[in-house]
Amino acid sequence: MELLRSHLSRVRIPEPTNRIYKQECCISFDTPRSEGGLYVDMCSFLAFGRGYVQWNYEKSGNPVYLHIQQHRKPVPEDRPLKKPTLLAIGVDGGFDNQEPEYEETHSIIVLPDHVCLPFPSVELPEKVRLAADAILMTEGAERKEQIASWTSEKKRVSAYALDLQQINSGVVIPPSGWKCQKCDKTDNLWLNLTDGMILCGRKNWDGTGGNNHAIEHYNMTKYPLSVKLGTITVDLEGAAQMYSLIRRMTLLRIHY
Structure with missing residues (x-):
């Protein structure tokens, strides 16, 4: 934990106006469902796959990341279809295309040695816990853009x-x-x-x-x-x- 405390200046608690990327790597097509999961930079709130997180550390100097992994669950054969309430696929309220469900796990990673700390944990510094909770609770920027493309309203121009x-x-x-x-x-x-x-x-x-x-x-x-x-x-x-x-x-x- 002392290693993490030495890097607290490189950890930010997201504000409502911050864009948080947590569904896809900014460089590759890696997602939390990829083999290495996804790493969210806890300073810039950009996401990187396993092959690019070290590159981002060397470029930005940001050593603390929220690691998000999703593991596939078996799909029950008798799962009922959900009635759509939104013209979209793969989002809450959209069409049910029988996609499998995933279990999500989280941890805090400190580079360059890839030190892994469990999350949630009361032993983590409060700033890190608050920042990670805010990242996980905030709607991802990628998902906002996707939903907005389906639910765009008529613009009113002055x-x-x-x-x-x-x-x-x-x-x-x-x-x-x-x-x-x-x-x-x-x-x-x-x-x-x-x-x-x-x-x-x-x-x-x-x-x-x-x-x-x-x-x-x-x-x-x-x-x-x-x-x-x-x-x-x-x-x-x-x-x-x-x-x-x-x-x-x-x-x-x-x-x-």
């Missing part, structure tokens, strides 16, 4: 986005720690897509919400579109909340 003016003002939007640039509000914040101004939203009838600074900014500049901070994720999952200020902040959900 006319104001077609020729939206964007000013190169040198503004850098930080990943967190936002606040209105005209008051101290830190919630209900909107990023103007023309000049990068971060301003609070409209005031509600009961006095809650913002201070109308986003609308006031539009009245001065006529810059028409803003996006609510926190609704666009790195993996582009879900729908961003966009407002057309021309229509007095009428909600548009832009799927991407």
Whole structure:
């Protein structure tokens, strides 16, 4: 365990916006069902087969991996067919194509000596346990992309986005720690897509919400579109909340 503790700086606990690859090697076609299983880099969250994990270690310097292996179970001859609820194959709710079931096992691997530590284990450092649990509980990026291709919805395009003016003002939007640039509000914040101004939203009838600074900014500049901070994720999952200020902040959900 002391070896693992010396590498804790190279272990990250995934955040909701991180893309986690755990179904297929980024270089080969290896999966958790391959002979050597799959190794998830616990720093970059990229997955590698047995033949490429050493290459990734030498390239990135990341020594700690979550090893995922799936072993095939016998398929009962009398297994009932499941009624599909989703137009897809091989995913929960999709068509049952009588694929066999698999038992999944996990361990923590420390390179370069390929030291294998059992998981789950209370003896592992807490950071490693939390990181591994988060990786296993999060939907894999590969599966998200697969499901999205089957369940794509009709896109709604704002006319104001077609020729939206964007000013190169040198503004850098930080990943967190936002606040209105005209008051101290830190919630209900909107990023103007023309000049990068971060301003609070409209005031509600009961006095809650913002201070109308986003609308006031539009009245001065006529810059028409803003996006609510926190609704666009790195993996582009879900729908961003966009407002057309021309229509007095009428909600548009832009799927991407």
